[in-house]
Amino acid sequence: MTITITCFEHSPDGGKGLARDTRVRWALEEVGQPYEVRGVPFPKLKEAEHLARHPFGQIPVFEEDDLTLFESGAIIFHLADRYGGLLPEDPNARSRAIMWLFAALNSVEPSILDLQNAKFAEGDKPWASERMPLVLERIKQRLKQLSDRLGDNEWLDGEFSAGDLMMVSVLLRLKPSGILGGFPTLTAYVERGEARPAYQRAFKAQQAFNAASAPA
Amino acid sequence: MTITITCFEHSPDGGKGLARDTRVRWALEEVGQPYEVRGVPFPKLKEAEHLARHPFGQIPVFEEDDLTLFESGAIIFHLADRYGGLLPEDPNARSRAIMWLFAALNSVEPSILDLQNAKFAEGDKPWASERMPLVLERIKQRLKQLSDRLGDNEWLDGEFSAGDLMMVSVLLRLKPSGILGGFPTLTAYVERGEARPAYQRAFKAQQAFNAASAPA
Numbered sequence: 001m002t003i004t005i006t007c008f009e010h011s012p013d014g015g016k017g018l019a020r021d022t023r024v025r026w027a028l029e030e031v032g033q034p035y036e037v038r039g040v041p042f043p044k045l046k047e048a049e050h051l052a053r054h055p056f057g058q059i060p061v062f063e064e065d066d067l068t069l070f071e072s073g074a075i076i077f078h079l080a081d082r083y084g085g086l087l088p089e090d091p092n093a094r095s096r097a098i099m100w101l102f103a104a105l106n107s108v109e110p111s112i113l114d115l116q117n118a119k120f121a122e123g124d125k126p127w128a129s130e131r132m133p134l135v136l137e138r139i140k141q142r143l144k145q146l147s148d149r150l151g152d153n154e155w156l157d158g159e160f161s162a163g164d165l166m167m168v169s170v171l172l173r174l175k176p177s178g179i180l181g182g183f184p185t186l187t188a189y190v191e192r193g194e195a196r197p198a199y200q201r202a203f204k205a206q207q208a209f210n211a212a213s214a215p216a
Numbered sequence: 217m218t219i220t221i222t223c224f225e226h227s228p229d230g231g232k233g234l235a236r237d238t239r240v241r242w243a244l245e246e247v248g249q250p251y252e253v254r255g256v257p258f259p260k261l262k263e264a265e266h267l268a269r270h271p272f273g274q275i276p277v278f279e280e281d282d283l284t285l286f287e288s289g290a291i292i293f294h295l296a297d298r299y300g301g302l303l304p305e306d307p308n309a310r311s312r313a314i315m316w317l318f319a320a321l322n323s324v325e326p327s328i329l330d331l332q333n334a335k336f337a338e339g340d341k342p343w344a345s346e347r348m349p350l351v352l353e354r355i356k357q358r359l360k361q362l363s364d365r366l367g368d369n370e371w372l373d374g375e376f377s378a379g380d381l382m383m384v385s386v387l388l389r390l391k392p393s394g395i396l397g398g399f400p401t402l403t404a405y406v407e408r409g410e411a412r413p414a415y416q417r418a419f420k421a422q423q424a425f426n427a428a429s430a431p432a
Contacts, residue, residue, distance in 0.1 A: 055365035056323050056358065067308040071322060074315035082307075091298075092283040099290035102321070106287060107272050110326045122350070127343030134338070142272065149271035 002036065003028065006053065006061035007209070009039035015210030016175075017203045020072045021060040023169035025205055027076045029198035030165065031083035037205075039213050072169075073105045076162050086162040093158060100156045100163025108146060109170045111138040115177065139179060147185045154192065168193030218252065219244065222269065222277035223425070225255030231426030233419045234392075236288045237276040239385035241421055243292045245414035246381065247299035253421075255429050288385075289321045292378050302378040309374060316372045316379025324362060325386045327354045331393065355395060363401045370408065384409030 005028075007021035021037075028035050044050055045057045053061045054070040061068065062075040069075050077098065080086035087094045118135045122128055146167075150156060155164045171190050174180045180187050193199060221244075223237035237253075244251050260266055261273045269277045270286040277284065278291040285291050293314065296302035303310045334351045338344055362383075366372060371380045387406050390396045396403050409415060 051361075051364075056319075056361050058323075067311060069311060069315050071315050071318040073318040073322060074311065077314055077318075078311045081311075095283060095285060095290065095294045095297075098293055099285050099287050102287040102289040102293075102318075103272075105318070106289060106321050106325075107274075109322075110329065113326065114330070122347075125343075125347070125350075127341075127347060131338075131341070131343060131347075134341075145267075145272050148267075 001065055003033055004036045004038055004063045006038045006040055006050075006063075007059050007206070009041045009213050011206070011210050014214075015207040017206055018173050018175070019059065019206070020169075022202055022206050023072050023166060024060045024062060024075050024079075025202035026165055026169065026199050027079045027086065027162065029201045030196075031079050031085050033079070033083060037209055039209065073101055073166065076166060077101060080162040086165065088159060088161065096157045097161035097163045100161065101166045104163065104166035104170045108142055108167065109173075111135075111142055112170065112173050115139060116173075136179065139174070140182070143179070143183050143186060147183045150185055150189060155189075160196070164193065168199075217281055219249055220252045220254055220279045222254045222256055222266075222279075223275050223422070225257045225429050227422070227426050230430075231423040232391075233422055234389050235275065235422070236385075238418055238422050239288050239382060240276045240278060240291050240295075241418035242381055242385065242415050243295045243302065243378065245417045246412075247295050247301050249295070249299060253425055255425065289317055289382065292382060293317060296378040302381065304375060304377065312373045313377035313379045316377065317382045320379065320382035320386045324358055324383065325389075327351075327358055328386060328389050331355060332389075352395065355390070356398070359395070359399050359402060363399045366401055366405060371405075376412070380409060384415075 005021055005024055008019055011019040011021075013019060025035070040050055040059065045059075050061075051057055053063070053068055056070070058070070060072060060075065061070050062078070063069075067078075069078060076086070087097050115135050118128065118132060122131075155161065156167060157163065168190050171180060171186060172194075180190065194203075221237055221240055224235055227235040227237075229235060241251070256266055256275065261275075266277075267273055269279070269284055272286070274286070276288060276291065277286050278294070279285075283294075285294060292302070303313050331351050334344065334348060338347075371377065372383060373379065384406050387396060387402060388410075396406065410419075
């Protein structure tokens with residue numbers, strides 16, 4: 001059985017670990033599965049070969065024998081479900097860990113992606129600077145609620161789970177913005193995630209991949 | 217064992233089935249589980265009692281004995297996982313159905329929610345009309361990709377699954393906009409979903425709930 005993940009040949013962040021393959025690499029390290037990596041150059045993302053693997057022309061893609069998956073949430077759930085170690089055994093605790101996996105992607109990440117859209121896709125539009133405070137306010141409102149729920153706990157619900165892996169990954173995308181600094185509870189939570197050996201290995205692997213594939 | 221779901225006391229759509237409790241009701245009907253309904257008035261969404269159930273102050277919430285879940289994706293996954301009928305038995309097919317559940321929420325719904333934000337939260341802003349074409353274009357691009365992948369298939373991957381239930385629910389939110397009309401493949405797909413007896417029962421139940429709780 002061979003696992004292959006597809007990521008950007010050159011990540012737009014140059015190896016800062018903010019592309020979505022890092023979270024999949026992290027999960028693979030947590031469950032202890034080796035993997036191979038296929039880099040896709042940007043122009044090929046919207047070509048037929050890649051679209052057959054990922055209908056929305058994005059990364060990551062996960063391949064394991066005859067199974068092909070896209071969507072980082074689905075890939076991480078699959079790894080947790082098949083290999084264990086990222087979801088509690090108790091059925092209710094398991095459902096709650098999966099809830100946080102969805103919450104990271106659906107209640108927290110959208111406002112963060114909106115910031116990236118506002119900066120990059122709409123940064124040159126006439127409304128860019130006037131609209132920005134509203135975009136930032138939506139993120140802060142969500143972070144406040146998340147911070148309130150996390151409180152003094154180490155992780156979102158008992159032991160570290162796939163839900164924490166995804167939430168930390170999503171929050172890491174805010175690093176360049178500095179917004180996280182206003183939320184010490186979440187800053188410490190993200191640091192606990194980054195300190196995990198599996199995260200460290202994943203981060204270094206994507207960094208090395210980007211360095212090796214960097215244009216001369 | 218009693219299941220209780222929490223929804224808006226008065227849905228902003230007045231019972232058109234576009235609030236997120238409808239998808240949970242639909243899943244409950246598909247798996248054949250009875251449920252009770254608690255309506256929450258808008259002002260109470262951000263109060264402590266509701267925030268204890270849902271840290272982001274939204275709906276739906278799902279309660280089953282001592283388990284409390286928020287996030288419609290997590291609730292529908294839980295129902296599919298616990299009661300069967302919405303996920304294939306074959307492990308790879310099951311992982312792909314879960315992939316579509318995530319894809320509906322993460323690759324399709326965000327651009328649709330952005331349209332709702334653009335209409336309602338930013339409808340009175342100076343940039344509203346100038347920005348709208350860009351918001352609509354993002355949706356159409358995603359719908360085109362989804363339509364290409366669905367092609368002539370009845371459902372996204374073999375039999376009807378939790379992934380289709382979520383994708384149809386997400387696409388239904390576009391009904392008021394008329395955008396779906398430009399994608400006959402997706403229009404027919406949504407109609408197949410709406411034609412399911414379980415959807416019909418769920419739709420009527422939320423409609424009756426909204427009618428019964430409507431202000432005099």
